[in-house]
Amino acid sequence: IDELLAEGVDGKRVLVRADLNVPLADGTITDDGRIRAVLPTVKALADAGAKVVVASHLGRPKGAPDPAFSLLPAAERLGELLGAPVAFAQDTVGPAAHEAVDGLQPGQVAVIENLRFNSGETSKDDTERGEFADRLAALADVYVGDGFGAVHRKHASVFDLPARLPHYAGHLIASEVGVLRRLTDDVKRPYAVVLGGAKVSDKLGVIDHLLEKADRILVGGGMAYTFLKAKGYEIGASLLQEDQIPAVQEYLRRAEERGVEFVLPVDVLAADRFPDLKAKAQEDPGTFAADAIPSDRMGLDIGPETGKLYASKLADAATVFWNGPMGVFEHPDYAEGTKAVAQALVESPAFTVVGGGDSAAAVRTLGFDENAFGHISTGGGASLEYLEGKTLPGLAALEN
Numbered sequence: 001i002d003e004l005l006a007e008g009v010d011g012k013r014v015l016v017r018a019d020l021n022v023p024l025a026d027g028t029i030t031d032d033g034r035i036r037a038v039l040p041t042v043k044a045l046a047d048a049g050a051k052v053v054v055a056s057h058l059g060r061p062k063g064a065p066d067p068a069f070s071l072l073p074a075a076e077r078l079g080e081l082l083g084a085p086v087a088f089a090q091d092t093v094g095p096a097a098h099e100a101v102d103g104l105q106p107g108q109v110a111v112i113e114n115l116r117f118n119s120g121e122t123s124k125d126d127t128e129r130g131e132f133a134d135r136l137a138a139l140a141d142v143y144v145g146d147g148f149g150a151v152h153r154k155h156a157s158v159f160d161l162p163a164r165l166p167h168y169a170g171h172l173i174a175s176e177v178g179v180l181r182r183l184t185d186d187v188k189r190p191y192a193v194v195l196g197g198a199k200v201s202d203k204l205g206v207i208d209h210l211l212e213k214a215d216r217i218l219v220g221g222g223m224a225y226t227f228l229k230a231k232g233y234e235i236g237a238s239l240l241q242e243d244q245i246p247a248v249q250e251y252l253r254r255a256e257e258r259g260v261e262f263v264l265p266v267d268v269l270a271a272d273r274f275p276d277l278k279a280k281a282q283e284d285p286g287t288f289a290a291d292a293i294p295s296d297r298m299g300l301d302i303g304p305e306t307g308k309l310y311a312s313k314l315a316d317a318a319t320v321f322w323n324g325p326m327g328v329f330e331h332p333d334y335a336e337g338t339k340a341v342a343q344a345l346v347e348s349p350a351f352t353v354v355g356g357g358d359s360a361a362a363v364r365t366l367g368f369d370e371n372a373f374g375h376i377s378t379g380g381g382a383s384l385e386y387l388e389g390k391t392l393p394g395l396a397a398l399e400n
């Protein structure tokens with residue numbers, strides 16, 4: 001983007017592909033981190049006199065307009081954060097979008113409606129995606145890719161549109177890639193990785209890759225129970241991906257062979273049902289050894305001994321990457337494990353990276369100061385796929 005700003009953007013229509021996919025509860029944004037993250041790019045362009053058109057997806061609507069996934073709340077929040085009015089177009093590439101863009105003066109900003117209200121955005125068919133990209137291209141003179149959270153998606157606005165316009169990377173993408181390089185090239189050791197979240201199947205690629213890179217892998221969240229089961233433990237009614245057990249056993253074997261320490265929970269909080277996240281009523285979980293969860297209970301957080309163990313494994317690390325909560329942190333009774341890991345990262349002198357999505361939202365909603373971490377990524381899936389060493393369509397398109 002510095003190159004673009006040096007060339008000058010005064011009066012040009014610059015489309016910024018952002019990731020404004022923020023969590024919403026009853027239409028209210030519960031974490032605006034992704035909107036704040038794109039501000040430097042939007043501000044720099046507006047200050048330089050560009051007509052800024054911000055485009056993003058939100059959620060996973062089915063390729064047609066759906067009011068539950070409107071970008072309007074995100075556009076309003078962007079306006080508040082910019083301290084300037086932001087125009088909002090009620091369609092993405094139709095008459096409203098053209099009207100909003102045509103109405104922009106240099107230095108002004110418009111947000112167009114959710115890209116995924118159009119089936120062409122996510123289509124697997126190159127022609128359909130290309131046609132939608134053509135319609136997006138008609139709204140702009142220049143493309144700036146800054147939606148780091150979506151660079152792993154081969155979608156029209158991420159992959160096909162940059163090929164149709166002069167294209168540049170925004171500040172956010174540049175900074176995210178700079179940070180993630182520190183986790184792949186010349187990593188300072190010991191390198192500890194904490195993985196959580198619900199499904200082990202989402203993390204197989206990254207585990208496979210990290211077995212060659214990391215010194216320690218700590219596992220929590222729903223995915224931990226498949227590991228515990230793979231070790232032959234009783235996990236009661238906890239989340240289990242039975243079909244993944246052979247893969248998990250293979251990873252445990254490879255870890256041992258390579259001298260990578262795999263650390264699993266030693267105790268868990270388990271209850272007889274999943275908590276009601278809306279009511280947030282007090283639950284009554286018990287603490288159980290990780291190899292003796294009663295048959296009618298499900299593990300919902302790592303236990304206090306595991307929290308201490310994980311903190312001790314992080315204390316002397318020089319680099320830490322964390323992706324995925326340790327339990328159902330949205331309920332206060334099951335947030336302690338995630339808090340313990342976040343606190344260990346805050347206290348650690350290591351270079352600490354929190355990898356997007358739920359873990360980024362968790363540290364902010366649990367009240368941690370985001371400046372206490374080395375970096376909080378805006379990309380969940382994107383940061384994992386980067387660490388897996390995959391080619392990310394949105395980055396490849398910008399490099400071309």
Ligand code: 3PG
Nearest residue numbers: 019021059149150380381
């Ligand atoms: C994310 O939340 O990880 C990004 O916004 C991408 O969203 P998606 O997984 O729906 O493509």
